[in-house]
Amino acid sequence: xxxTEQYEGMIAETITIKxxxxxxxxxxxxxxxxxxxxxxxxxxxxxxxxxxxxxxxxRKLAHHGYLAISPDLYxxxxxxxxxxxxxxxxxxxxxxxxxxxxxxxxxxxYVLSLPSSNGKVAVWGTCSGGRHAFLAGCKxxxxxxxxxxxxxxxxxxPDQLTEKQPVSPNEYTSDLNxxxxxxxxxxxxxxxxxxxxxxxxxxxxxxxxxxxxxYAEAGHGFFYYHAPIYHQxxxxxxxxxxxxxxxxxxx
Amino acid sequence: MEGSGKGREGWFPLKTANVSYDHPFNAPWEYxxxxxxxxxDRGVGARVAxxxxxxxxxxxxxxxxxxxxxxxxxxxxxxxxx
Numbered sequence: 001x002x003x004t005e006q007y008e009g010m011i012a013e014t015i016t017i018k019x020x021x022x023x024x025x026x027x028x029x030x031x032x033x034x035x036x037x038x039x040x041x042x043x044x045x046x047x048x049x050x051x052x053x054x055x056x057x058x059r060k061l062a063h064h065g066y067l068a069i070s071p072d073l074y075x076x077x078x079x080x081x082x083x084x085x086x087x088x089x090x091x092x093x094x095x096x097x098x099x100x101x102x103x104x105x106x107x108x109x110y111v112l113s114l115p116s117s118n119g120k121v122a123v124w125g126t127c128s129g130g131r132h133a134f135l136a137g138c139k140x141x142x143x144x145x146x147x148x149x150x151x152x153x154x155x156x157x158p159d160q161l162t163e164k165q166p167v168s169p170n171e172y173t174s175d176l177n178x179x180x181x182x183x184x185x186x187x188x189x190x191x192x193x194x195x196x197x198x199x200x201x202x203x204x205x206x207x208x209x210x211x212x213x214x215y216a217e218a219g220h221g222f223f224y225y226h227a228p229i230y231h232q233x234x235x236x237x238x239x240x241x242x243x244x245x246x247x248x249x250x251x
Numbered sequence: 252m253e254g255s256g257k258g259r260e261g262w263f264p265l266k267t268a269n270v271s272y273d274h275p276f277n278a279p280w281e282y283x284x285x286x287x288x289x290x291x292d293r294g295v296g297a298r299v300a301x302x303x304x305x306x307x308x309x310x311x312x313x314x315x316x317x318x319x320x321x322x323x324x325x326x327x328x329x330x331x332x333x
Contacts, residue, residue, distance in 0.1 A: 048276055083276050084295035087287045091269040127274070189281055220274070220281045228279040 002063070009033030010062050012055075017071070017110045020102020025075040027107060028055060030062035037118035039250035040111040042104055042143075043070035044125030044132045047094065049086030050074060053226055064243060066250075067111045071103045096164040100132050101139055108142045120144045120250040122178075124242070126223060127152060131169055137180060138172035145249035146180045147242055150220055152190035154199055173202045180210040181245040183238045185218030185231070213241050256288045256299040263297050266290045275302040284308035 002008055012030035019025040028050070032038060041061050045054045050072040061068035073095045078085045089095060108121050122145035125133040130151030137146030153160065156168035180203065184196045191199070196214065203210045215222065215234035222231040223238060254265040265288045275283035283302040290297040303311065322328055 047274065078295045080295040083300075084298050086276070087269070087298060087300065088289070088291070088295045090271060090273065091267075091287065091289070229281060 008063070010059065012059050012062060017106055019071060019075075019106040020099045023076060025103055025106075026050075026072040027110075028058050028070045028072075030058045030068045031116065032062055032065055032067075034116075036067075036116035038065055038067050038116055039118050039246070040067035040069065040108075040121040041246070042107045042111070042121060042123045042136075043068055044100070044104060044123065044129035044136070045070060045073060046125065046127035046129045047086060047090065048127075049082035049089075051082040051086075053224060057223075066246070067114065067117060069107045069111050071107045073100055073103055093162055093164050094128070097132075097135060097166070101136060104132065104136050105140050105142055108140070112142070118250070122147060122246055122250055124149070126150060127221060130154075134176075134180070135169045135172065137178050138169065138175040141177055143178045145246060146176070146178050147245065148180060148182045149223065149238070150184050150188055150191065151182075152188075152220075154191060155195050170199060170202055173208070174206045176203070176206070176208050176210075178209075179245075179249055180208065181241065182210065182212040183215070183241065184212065185215045185220060185222050185234065187217070187219035189220065211245070213238070252288075254288075256290075258297055258299050260296070263290055263293055265299075266292065272305075276300070278302035278304070280304065 010030060010032055014026050015029050016024050017027050043058050054070055058068045058070045074085050074089050077089050104123060111117055112121055121143055123133045123136045123143045124147040126149040130148040131154050133146055134148045134151055134154055137143055154169045186193050200212055218231040218234035219229055221227060221229045222234045224230050252265055252268050255262050256265045267289050269287040271285045272282060273285055274281060275285055284305055286301050288299040
């Protein structure tokens with residue numbers, strides 16, 4: 001843990017990696033300065049885009065001693081202001097799940113290849129990123145820990161499935177291959193409290209290593225300090241739970 | 252669709268309206284009725300966005316129909332689309 005007499009340095013910049021299908025994609029990579037070795041986190045951005053709050057989250061992880069890497073999941077779709085890009089991607093039905101998984105595993109492989117890596121990597125996302133993080137923990141075999149924050153559409157009905165999202169992520173619950181931390185607001189409408197109950201019941205039935213924390217006064221997106229949905233006490237506690245979970249599983 | 256929208260760089264022809272009931276970017280609720288008036292041929296920046304509460308969206312829809320009804324009933328107005 002950083003204390004005030006210590007030197008702290010960080011490099012945070014946009015780099016390019018080869019993602020799904022070998023496509024070059026932009027990635028925001030924040031790392032502590034020094035030889036490490038450091039644990040890593042792949043940060044999956046939410047539907048509103050590869051935006052400023054995700055820059056802040058990525059740098060926060062680096063401040064806490066993680067190699068934090070956040071790929072631009074919309075890099076192939078368009079470039080412009082993050083909201084304009086996200087609106088265009090939303091109009092096209094979102095990013096395809098298989099493409100997201102390809103980009104996420106590429107980001108993990110990149111950080112694990114570095115001499116500053118301690119060989120451990122987690123995956124984390126909020127909102128649609130939470131859904132993708134859970135999916136990654138089931139479909140990919142590279143992660144040592146999974147953090148899902150209020151993942152909407154982890155449970156999808158048949159009428160919600162599309163060509164880009166052809167399978168409901170909860171269908172893969174039995175394939176989850178890393179410990180899972182889930183943070184949810186009870187007042188959230190996607191996922192609802194009932195859906196989180198179902199998600200938890202399925203994890204329990206499958207004998208998975210998980211811990212869920214539910215916040216009675218919070219709804220969706222309660223980490224988003226830039227929006228009225230921010231809930232201060234839940235966010236502070238949520239971040240503490242995250243860093244505790246990461247320290248236990250990425251050492 | 253056909254029409255004109257005024258974005259950050261001025262007026263541009265509209266080609267599509269994307270309507271969703273989803274998390275808004277800016278409006279202070281978890282869900283909003285979001286309308287993006289766009290012209291994809293001009294890039295993602297060619298966008299006029301509104302995010303409305305469900306009640307406002309319904310009121311707007313009713314007001315749109317009322318304005319159209321009044322305008323189309325007026326014999327002095329002839330709308331021509333070139």
